[in-house]
Amino acid sequence: MTGPDNAKLARFKELLLARCGLGFEKEREVALIRGVRQRMASRVLEDSDAYYGLLTGDAAEFNRLVELLTVNETYFFREPDHLRLLVERLIPEIVGERKGGQVRIVSAGCSTGEEPYSIAILLHEWYGAESGRLFAITGVDIDATAIDRAKQGVYGKSSFRGADAGLLARYFEPFGREEYRIREDVRQDVTFEVVNLLGTVYPASMQAPDVILYRNVSIYFPGQVQQAIFSRLAGLLTEGGYLLVSATETIHHDLGILSLVEMDALFLYRKLPDIRIEDRRYRRRAGGENETATGAGGIAAPPAHTQGGTVRHGHASKIDARARTPEKRAPSIVAADVHALFDDALGLARNNRPDAAIELLDTVIGRDGTFVKAHSLKGSILLNASRFDEARGACKRALANDPLCLEASLMLGIIARHEENYDEALRRFREAIYLDAACWPGHFYTAEIVYARGDRKRARSGYESTLRILENGSLAEHERAFFPLAFKADQFVAICRHKLSLIKDQGK
Numbered sequence: 282m283t284g285p286d287n288a289k290l291a292r293f294k295e296l297l298l299a300r301c302g303l304g305f306e307k308e309r310e311v312a313l314i315r316g317v318r319q320r321m322a323s324r325v326l327e328d329s330d331a332y333y334g335l336l337t338g339d340a341a342e343f344n345r346l347v348e349l350l351t352v353n354e355t356y357f358f359r360e361p362d363h364l365r366l367l368v369e370r371l372i373p374e375i376v377g378e379r380k381g382g383q384v385r386i387v388s389a390g391c392s393t394g395e396e397p398y399s400i401a402i403l404l405h406e407w408y409g410a411e412s413g414r415l416f417a418i419t420g421v422d423i424d425a426t427a428i429d430r431a432k433q434g435v436y437g438k439s440s441f442r443g444a445d446a447g448l449l450a451r452y453f454e455p456f457g458r459e460e461y462r463i464r465e466d467v468r469q470d471v472t473f474e475v476v477n478l479l480g481t482v483y484p485a486s487m488q489a490p491d492v493i494l495y496r497n498v499s500i501y502f503p504g505q506v507q508q509a510i511f512s513r514l515a516g517l518l519t520e521g522g523y524l525l526v527s528a529t530e531t532i533h534h535d536l537g538i539l540s541l542v543e544m545d546a547l548f549l550y551r552k553l554p555d556i557r558i559e560d561r562r563y564r565r566r567a568g569g570e571n572e573t574a575t576g577a578g579g580i581a582a583p584p585a586h587t588q589g590g591t592v593r594h595g596h597a598s599k600i601d602a603r604a605r606t607p608e609k610r611a612p613s614i615v616a617a618d619v620h621a622l623f624d625d626a627l628g629l630a631r632n633n634r635p636d637a638a639i640e641l642l643d644t645v646i647g648r649d650g651t652f653v654k655a656h657s658l659k660g661s662i663l664l665n666a667s668r669f670d671e672a673r674g675a676c677k678r679a680l681a682n683d684p685l686c687l688e689a690s691l692m693l694g695i696i697a698r699h700e701e702n703y704d705e706a707l708r709r710f711r712e713a714i715y716l717d718a719a720c721w722p723g724h725f726y727t728a729e730i731v732y733a734r735g736d737r738k739r740a741r742s743g744y745e746s747t748l749r750i751l752e753n754g755s756l757a758e759h760e761r762a763f764f765p766l767a768f769k770a771d772q773f774v775a776i777c778r779h780k781l782s783l784i785k786d787q788g789k
C-alpha cells in the first residue's frame with residue numbers, strides 16, 4: 282500500500298488546514314504521509330482517493346487522523362515561571378479587583394490536561410478548599426482521546442518530569458503499577474471539552490475568561506491561522522484579561538490585537554482599551570518625549586522614567602508601561618546635571634560636532650550608567666559616523682539597561698543589515714516593530730530586505746505600512762520619532778512609492 286502522491290497529498294493538506302488550522306508543509310509533510318498511511322492501513326484501504334472520500338464524510342475518521350497528527354507533548358508545571366506569575370501575581374490581582382463571581386481560566390490546547398491541572402494544584406496550594414469556589418478552570422483540545430485521558434486524570438511518569446516531589450505526593454495517589462491519579466477534589470475543579478479552536482462556535486465554558494493559556498499550540502499553525510485563532514481568543518477575554526503563550530511563541534503573536542506587557546521579566550498579552558494615535562502622540566509629548574533629556578526625545582530611547590509613551594495605539598503593538606516592573610528601570614530621578622549635560626550633548630550632535638557630543642555623553646554615562654538615552658544617543662552618533670562596532674556596543678548597553686529600548690533594536694538592525702546579516706537584521710526590525718508598530722524605519726528596512734529576497738508580497742506590505750505611517754501626521758515629527766540624525770522622511774516616502782510601483786509592474 283502506498284501513500285498519496287504530491288497532487289493528492291495537497292488535498293489532504295488543504296482539508297486539515299481549512300478544518301483545524303494544521304499546516305503540513307516542508308518537514309511536517311512526512312508526518313502527514315505517515316499518518317495517512319497508518320489510517321489507510323487501519324481502514325484496510327489501498328487507494329488514497331477512497332480514504333480522502335471517507336475522511337471528508339466521516340467525522341470520527343477525521344478526528345482519528347487529527348489525533349495522530351497533533352503533537353500532544355505536555356507535562357505538569359511546564360514553563361513554571363508562567364505558572365508562578367499567574368498564581369502569585371495575576372490571580373491575586375484579579376481576585377482583589379473582583380467584586381464577586383469566579384475567576385475564569387481557560388487552557389486552550391490543553392492536550393491530556395497537565396496544564397489546567399497544574400494551575401488547579403497551585404491554586405489549591407494558595408487558596409485551599411476555597412479554590413473550587415473561586416475559580417473556574419476549563420481545558421479544551423481538538424483531540425477527543427486526549428480530552429478523555431484528561432478527564433480520567435491518570436498519568437504516567439513522563440508527565441511528572443517538571444513536578445516537585447512534594448506536590449506529587451500531596452495531589453496524586455498511586456494508580457495501578459506505574460501510574461498516578463490526581464486527587465478527586467482537584468480533578469473536579471477542572472472541566473474539559475473537545476473544541477476545535479478554528480471551529481465556528483466556542484462553548485459557554487470558554488466565554489469571558491480572565492486568563493487564557495494558549496501555550497505550545499500555535500507552533501504548527503501557518504501565519505494566517507495563528508492570527509485568526511489569536512484574534513478569536515483575544516475577543517473572548519474580559520477587559521483587563523491576560524493571554525499567555527509560550528516564550529518561543531510570543532513574537533509571532535504580536536499582531537497589535539492585544540497589548541504586550543512585561544511582568545517579572547516575562548512577556549504576556551493583556552486586553553487593554555485601545556489608545557488612538559492622537560492620544561499616543563499626546564502621551565508621548567505629555568510624557569516629555571521631545572528632544573531633550575527631560576523628554577523621551579526621538580533621537581534616543583525614551584527615558585526609562587517616562588516610558589508611558591510606549592503605550593501603543595489601536596492596530597499597533599503595545600507595551601503597557603503600567604505593567605513594567607519599576608525596579609528594573611533606571612532610577613526615577615536622574616541628577617539634574619546629568620540631564621543638562623545630555624541636552625548639551627544632543628545640541629552638539631545636532632550641530633555636527635559628533636566627537637564633542639560623544640565625549641560629553643561618556644561623562645553622562647560615567648555619572649549614571651543606567652541613563653538609557655545617553656547610550657542610545659551615543660549609538661546613533663557612532664552609527665552616523667559608520668563606527669559600527671562601537672555603535673553596537675552602545676546599543677547593547679542601552680538594551681542591557683532597558684530591554685525594550687526601541688531605538689537600540691532599530692540601530693542593531695541597521696548595523697546587521699549593513700553587515701549583510703539579514704536574518705539578524707529582520708529579527709531586530711521585528712523587535713522594533715513589536716515595540717511600536719508605528720516604527721516606520723522598522724517597516725521600511727524589513728521591506729527592503731524581503732524585496733531583495735524576492736518576496737514581493739511581504740515587501741509591498743512593508744512599504745505600504747511605511748507610507749501609511751509617514752503620510753499620517755507631519756514628516757518632521759516622523760523624522761524625529763525614532764532616529765532623526767540621518768533620516769529624511771520625504772526620501773523614504775519617495776523610495777516607498779517607487780518600490781511599490783516596481784512591485785505593481787512586476788506583478789503584471
Ligand SMILES: C[S@@+](CC[C@H](N)C(=O)[O-])C[C@H]1O[C@@H](n2cnc3c(N)ncnc32)[C@H](O)[C@@H]1O
Nearest residue numbers: 301351353355390392422423424477478496497
Ligand atoms: C503540544 S500540546 C500543548 C499542551 C499544553 N498547552 C502545554 O503547553 O503543555 C498542543 C495541543 O494543541 C492541540 N491542538 C492543535 N490544533 C488544535 C486546534 N485546532 N484546536 C484545539 N486544539 C488544538 C493538540 O491536540 C495538542 O494537544
